[in-house]
Amino acid sequence: MLILTRKLNESIVIDGRITVKVVRxxxxxxxxxxxxxxxxxxxxxxxYEEIRQSNEAAATTRLGPVPKLSTPTAQPSGCAGTPSAGxxxxxxxxxxxxxxxxxANQTKPRIV
Amino acid sequence: xxxxARTETGNLLERNHCVVRLPLGLLGxxxxxxxxxxxxxxxxxxxxxxxxxxxxxxxxxxxxxxxxPDYLPAIPEEDAQFLxxxxxxxxxxxxxxxxxxxxxxxxxxxxxxxxxxxxxKAKQVIPLNASELSVAHxxxxxSR
Numbered sequence: 001m002l003i004l005t006r007k008l009n010e011s012i013v014i015d016g017r018i019t020v021k022v023v024r025x026x027x028x029x030x031x032x033x034x035x036x037x038x039x040x041x042x043x044x045x046x047x048y049e050e051i052r053q054s055n056e057a058a059a060t061t062r063l064g065p066v067p068k069l070s071t072p073t074a075q076p077s078g079c080a081g082t083p084s085a086g087x088x089x090x091x092x093x094x095x096x097x098x099x100x101x102x103x104a105n106q107t108k109p110r111i112v
Numbered sequence: 113x114x115x116x117a118r119t120e121t122g123n124l125l126e127r128n129h130c131v132v133r134l135p136l137g138l139l140g141x142x143x144x145x146x147x148x149x150x151x152x153x154x155x156x157x158x159x160x161x162x163x164x165x166x167x168x169x170x171x172x173x174x175x176x177x178x179x180x181p182d183y184l185p186a187i188p189e190e191d192a193q194f195l196x197x198x199x200x201x202x203x204x205x206x207x208x209x210x211x212x213x214x215x216x217x218x219x220x221x222x223x224x225x226x227x228x229x230x231x232x233k234a235k236q237v238i239p240l241n242a243s244e245l246s247v248a249h250x251x252x253x254x255s256r
Contacts, residue, residue, distance in 0.1 A: 005152050016166060023233060031139065038190060038194045039136065039194075041136050043139075043238060044161055047222070047238055047242055048139060048238075049113075049245050050222065051139045051140075051220065051222055051223035051236070051238065051247060052139045052140035052233070053140075054208070054210065054223065054247045054248065055138050055139055055140045055141060055220075055223070055236075056120070056140055057210050058140070058172065058208045058209065058210040058211075059169060059170070060170050060172065060211070060222070061168045061169070062170075063160055063162070064155065066158045066172060066211070067217045067251070067254075067256065068253065068254040069157065069179075069251060069252060069253065070252045070253060070254035070255075074154060079199055080198065081219070089170045094125070102244045108208045
């Protein structure tokens with residue numbers, strides 16, 4: 001393992017395209033700002049590991065059998081070409097922070 | 113500011129299957145970048161995500177909102193940009209299901225797969241509110 005000493009607001013550069021900057025030091029908590037291209041995933045290790053292990057447990061070599069859900073709200077997914085009115089009662093919802101559009105090639109610091 | 117919108121669990125699979133591109137793979141499966149997403153009517157509401165070129169690698173998935181109607185993953189802006197999502201209505205969310213011994217099953221709410229329903233580009237996203245979301249939320253399974 002390469003070990004480097006950095007002070008507040010100092011950075012390291014990885015592969016000429018990834019920058020990791022110390023943006024705050026507060027006791028035992030250090031905030032890092034990471035600037036990387038969009039095709040470089042950046043994750044907290046413990047969250048990455050949790051989801052990786054879940055994916056590995058879910059991976060299967062054969063298709064089925066699948067369990068039957070007992071939820072009364074279970075509805076057709078609509079993915080079998082059977083459109084029906086009212087399906088959006090269980091419609092999809094998501095949210096994200098709305099920010100001004102930036103150049104797709106531009107990389108932004110991610111505070112982790 | 114948060115923008116919230118609802119979209120239908122739409123007719124993504126009009127021919128019962130489609131090929132989804134995951135340029136970054138799934139976490140732990142980074143090398144598999146292309147999956148076939150397909151449904152078999154008798155298995156609804158589940159779908160299958162099967163690696164293209166490797167039929168021995170498949171994941172059971174489903175719309176999370178069937179099991180958790182108030183599921184609200186906060187998708188990071190950079191992920192929305194990566195997927196080319198211009199608004200929440202462009203996105204379709206599916207989550208991986210783990211079938212466990214004893215006829216139990218859980219759904220991973222912490223690592224949703226977000227698809228651009230226009231381009232079929234997808235990414236397994238870690239939402240901003242991941243710490244509030246379960247990696248193994250129990251599904252209600254019907255006992256026979």
